[in-house]
Amino acid sequence: MIKFGIQNGLNVARAGYSEDQILTACMLADRTGYDSIFYMDHTNVPQWKNAIVLDPWVMLSSIAAVTNHVELGTCVTDAIRRHPSNIALAAITLDRISKGRAILGIGAGEAQNLKEFCIPFEKPVSKWEEQIQVIKKLYHSTPDNTVDFEGKYYQLKSACLQAPPIRKPHPPTYMASGGKRTLYLTGKYGDGWLPIGYTPELFEDHKKQIEVSMNENNRTQEEKDNFQMALDIDVYFSD
Secondary structure, eight states, X not given: OOOOEEEEOXXXXXXTOOHHHHHHHHXXXXXXXXXEEEEOOOSOOTTSTTOOOOXXXXXXXXXXXTOSSOEEEESOEETTTSOHHHHHHHHHHHHHHTTSOEEEEEEOOOGGGTGGGTOOOOSHHHHHHHHHHHHHHHHTOBTTBOEEEEOSSOEEEEEXXXXXXXXXXXXXXXXXOOSHHHHHHHHHHOSEEOOOSOOHXXXXXXXXXXXXXXXXXXXXXXXXXXXXXXXXXXOOOOO
């Protein structure tokens, strides 16, 4: 089944739309039958000096409060700038506020959001993989079911969150990927794929790589059937 969503991405930020204008557009999308609303995660876009760049998790929570039907997700949140416990709790909080409509869109990050803040852009894909492992464990954690994790980049010792998600088993993980290794990880861990700027031929090639990974990692038929793939299309209107 084809679904339709909108993204509050770079073009929206570049246009300098205010938060009130964005909320109005999202309410209209909800009323007119759109299926999802996604929000970008950037610290800035300095190439466009008049852009307005807002925090995605705060904005998505605001959007959740004025909508009833659309799914709400990040496109995509940055796995390096945030600790996985922060991402997991943000996703759960959005899921609870929206009554089960949250999607975690997550990517390995990019230098633009990191270097000027002196955050090292090192081993992003390896950190991304560990982040996803930690986040999925924390979704199901409680004081009686704590998490221990000993990774190269992240460690947890008897850690837990105390807010179970509404969506079961947890908010789906949509992964941004386009390289051989990231496509493999998308097939291994993801519930969906968020590609950007693809030709039809490239989309089909990368789709097949994800499907091969899903088979190699023994994903269930239900997981394969429910896996979502996005097609990003820019639409412009003029007088």
